[in-house]
Structure formats: C-alpha cells, structure tokens
Amino acid sequence: MSFEQPQFEKSVSPSLEEPEEGLEQKGTRREGLGGLKDSIKEISLELRKEGIPVDENARVDINKFRNVYSKESIESDSSWVKKLKEQWERAAASDSRWSWVPNKEKAPKDIPVGDVFEMLATSVLSKFLGKDFVVTRTSEYDDVRNKVDNLILEKETGNIICAFDEVGSASGERFEEKRNKVLERNWQRGGADLKYGISYEKEGDEMKLKKGAIYQIPLFYLALSQEEIKRTLDDPSQEIKIFQEFIGSAKEQIKEIENGPVHSKLKGRLDFFEKVIEKF
Numbered sequence: 001m002s003f004e005q006p007q008f009e010k011s012v013s014p015s016l017e018e019p020e021e022g023l024e025q026k027g028t029r030r031e032g033l034g035g036l037k038d039s040i041k042e043i044s045l046e047l048r049k050e051g052i053p054v055d056e057n058a059r060v061d062i063n064k065f066r067n068v069y070s071k072e073s074i075e076s077d078s079s080w081v082k083k084l085k086e087q088w089e090r091a092a093a094s095d096s097r098w099s100w101v102p103n104k105e106k107a108p109k110d111i112p113v114g115d116v117f118e119m120l121a122t123s124v125l126s127k128f129l130g131k132d133f134v135v136t137r138t139s140e141y142d143d144v145r146n147k148v149d150n151l152i153l154e155k156e157t158g159n160i161i162c163a164f165d166e167v168g169s170a171s172g173e174r175f176e177e178k179r180n181k182v183l184e185r186n187w188q189r190g191g192a193d194l195k196y197g198i199s200y201e202k203e204g205d206e207m208k209l210k211k212g213a214i215y216q217i218p219l220f221y222l223a224l225s226q227e228e229i230k231r232t233l234d235d236p237s238q239e240i241k242i243f244q245e246f247i248g249s250a251k252e253q254i255k256e257i258e259n260g261p262v263h264s265k266l267k268g269r270l271d272f273f274e275k276v277i278e279k280f
Helices: 025-029 032-049 071-091 111-128 140-145 174-189 224-233 235-256 264-277
Strands: 133-138 150-154 162-165 192-203 206-217 219-223
Touching: 025 206, 032 111, 032 224, 071 140, 071 206, 111 133, 111 150, 111 162, 111 235, 140 235, 150 192, 150 219, 162 192, 162 206, 162 264, 174 219, 192 219, 206 264, 219 235, 224 235, 235 264
Parallel strands: 162 219
Antiparallel strands: 133 150, 150 162, 192 206
C-alpha cells in the first residue's frame, strides 16, 4: 500500500474509581501545562526503558526505524513534515491561540494547541489503562499524513487495540465532520494505517517489539472542548472523568462501526478492543 501525501490539516488540536495499584504516583502531576509536560517526559522515559522507540514527547521516533526504511526515505519524510509545520506556523495566530491556557502560566510559542490535546490524551490513557498497555503518540509523519494521533497496544497478547484521531470540539459542525470521517475510514479503508508503526509478535516464549507499517487499525475519535482541556490542566483530578467519557464514547463508536462494512482484520481487533473496555 502506498503512502500518498495529503494536504496538511491539524486539529486545534462505568465503574472506575482509581487507577490500578502503583499508577497513582505515575499519574500524579502538578497542575498546568508544565505539569502535563513533566508527565509526558515520565511516560516517555518508561516507554524507552521497555525498548519502545519514542522521543521525550512520547512520540514514535522515525529515526529509530533505520533498520526498516532507508535513510533517504526517513529524511524525506522528516523534511516534508518540517515544511508543512513551517507553513502551519506562519498561518497560525500567535499568542491568541493560547487564550484558554491557565493565566498564571505563559504558554510557549513552540507548542501547537493540538499538541496539548495529544499530550493530555496520552497522559490520561497511559495513567488509567496501566502497565499492561503501551500508549504512544504516533510519529509526526503519521500524525500529519495519516491523521492518527495515538496508538494503543496490549503487551501480553501483542494485540493492536486501537488508534485515535483527536478533535478539539465535543459538538457542532466540526465534531460531526470528524465523526463522519472517522466512521468512513473504518468502513471504506478498513481503519487507520501507520507507516511508522510498532507492534508485538511472539517469538518463542517472549513478546518481541516489531517496527514497520501497520494496516487495518480500528480508529476512534476522542473529543474534548478547549474548556474541558483547560479545566483539566487547572485540576488534574478531572482526568478520571475524561477517561470515563472515553470508555462510554468508545462503546458507542464500536456499535456504529459494526453497523457498516468492516474489514475482517479490523473486525478481529475491534472485537478484542470491545472485550478490553468491558473491564473498565
């Protein structure tokens, strides 16, 4: 399957009482954007200890794929993303983008608003899914090119659970447009694809990490308004509410996907994901 380069577009962008034992310290962070950045660095450190090829922002690092793709291919992808980001930054407003960030904290100009949402989603999912799962942000290339923000794997079975495309609104025209696009991708394209993907395969008695392209990943949207993001930055105890809303939304999205044509591999992963979220 070829990877065509699309136009750049970036989103502005149950019964669960506590995270499992041992996760409180991992998930606890001080409030604000600085606290969120610290949380992401801690997650990145833990992932790297497990051999997961991520950078300090918990993103899959394409430079760790030189044994999979040629140097020229990786450099071409990096250059393409860099040019698009430069175009995006020139077009974006400056500090007005950050009017919703807590007043006591000046937002750095080098972090797009969409990245705050991705970091928050990564932190929340990592905290409440726990040590049995790998939660990463996708590479910048797959984020921009394939419109996938996060990937979740289960360690024990090696199953690819799902991927996420975040949207910075929880209702309205923009939300409906995202919802319909995600549903169409699951039906018409068999879910999401990643060029710089990670997965696990069993070799002997051990699960080994594999790097390379992945296809037919169940894709879900994760919707939060800017007000919800701001509220959670101010008060990290709100994270459990975000996770509970995600579980409820995921169950509804599974029902919607199953009402249409579903690729056989995607269907298998969808069934497994449904069993996973029933635990929460």
